Amino acid sequence: MVNWLILLKFKKKLFVLTFLLFAQTCTANHNLFWLHANSGLWGFFGHKRINRVAIFSLPPAMFGFFKENIEFLTEHATDPDKRRYAVEGEAQRHYIDIDHYALGGKNPFEEVPKKWNDAVAKFSEDTLQAYGIVPWHILVMKYRLQKAFETKNVDLILKYAAEIGHYIGDAHVPLHTTENYNGQLTGQRGIHGLWESRIVEMDAENYDYFVGKSNYINNVLDFSWNAVYTSHMAVDSVLRLEKELTATFPSDKKYAYETRGQAVIQVYSKEFCDAYQLLLHGMIERRMREAIIAVGSIWYTAWVDAGQPNLSELTSTPPSPELLKELEMLNETFQKTEHKGTICDD
Ligand SMILES: [Zn+2]
Numbered sequence: 001m002v003n004w005l006i007l008l009k010f011k012k013k014l015f016v017l018t019f020l021l022f023a024q025t026c027t028a029n030h031n032l033f034w035l036h037a038n039s040g041l042w043g044f045f046g047h048k049r050i051n052r053v054a055i056f057s058l059p060p061a062m063f064g065f066f067k068e069n070i071e072f073l074t075e076h077a078t079d080p081d082k083r084r085y086a087v088e089g090e091a092q093r094h095y096i097d098i099d100h101y102a103l104g105g106k107n108p109f110e111e112v113p114k115k116w117n118d119a120v121a122k123f124s125e126d127t128l129q130a131y132g133i134v135p136w137h138i139l140v141m142k143y144r145l146q147k148a149f150e151t152k153n154v155d156l157i158l159k160y161a162a163e164i165g166h167y168i169g170d171a172h173v174p175l176h177t178t179e180n181y182n183g184q185l186t187g188q189r190g191i192h193g194l195w196e197s198r199i200v201e202m203d204a205e206n207y208d209y210f211v212g213k214s215n216y217i218n219n220v221l222d223f224s225w226n227a228v229y230t231s232h233m234a235v236d237s238v239l240r241l242e243k244e245l246t247a248t249f250p251s252d253k254k255y256a257y258e259t260r261g262q263a264v265i266q267v268y269s270k271e272f273c274d275a276y277q278l279l280l281h282g283m284i285e286r287r288m289r290e291a292i293i294a295v296g297s298i299w300y301t302a303w304v305d306a307g308q309p310n311l312s313e314l315t316s317t318p319p320s321p322e323l324l325k326e327l328e329m330l331n332e333t334f335q336k337t338e339h340k341g342t343i344c345d346d
Helices: 012-030 043-057 060-068 070-083 116-123 125-131 134-150 154-171 191-206 220-233 235-248 270-280 283-305 321-336
Strands: 255-260 263-268
Touching: 043 060, 043 070, 043 154, 043 191, 043 283, 060 070, 060 283, 070 154, 070 321, 116 125, 116 134, 134 154, 134 220, 134 283, 154 220, 154 283, 154 321, 191 235, 191 263, 191 270, 191 283, 220 235, 220 283, 235 270, 263 270, 270 283
Parallel strands: none
Antiparallel strands: 255 263
């Protein structure tokens, strides 16, 4: 049944309708509907944690301003996901299906030019947009953040810092680098949320967040591609280990049921998550730590490239009421929809 809840790319409207009809039918019949709970792109929880902890990797000249705005940077780590449902062109900024370019056994990282213009010339912009653009979008966002630092625009510094943290986080998730992003091609639907949300929410308090100091990044585009590469190198393990575990795990113990409001939802059981974690040998924590230091390092790089503006001048300037209003409206629109971070359509 959960298969109904996986939205294929570009089918959002149909999906929402399907979901509503399905949820209504189930609710009417059984007061029960099934969701893959928590499957939301490092989950909202993970994205917030990454931005929050990244602040502590910053040098003193940046730390004061970022720390003062820690709640904003935490809360708005998820804005890009909220926009996915409302803004045309947003969804593809969160992933790259790099294996789409691996036709004939070729190495997709050699096939796809690193630079945007070269990649467009080889594959067309439509193709790139169709299969995701996260490594290039991180570079776009870095320039935006740099400009915001140059002009000492508090609203834009905060908005872009929060958002680039999101995209960098996504680039560190193995299943954001493959067409089989939710195990839908291998009979493993739901694995996206299992890896980046369910387990993170269970275990995040046990992770080691001492990631050290942020570093200056000489080439942000190469850095983004490297994040995608290391993510992609883990895809095989992410899928294979879940499949192997499922084959040996008692099938009636794989899932559990939790009540959320009026609904009973199906989730991966704690026992299954623990067993999967053991097989992954700390992979999720490692990727999260990599994401955290990457976010801090790209914030730091944007600030250095902007000429190291004095942020202490900005420490008593909060985000403007206009920006807060705009983001509140984004949140309201998102809350009105039925997905609320419970689906995975990435
Ligand atoms: Zn995302």
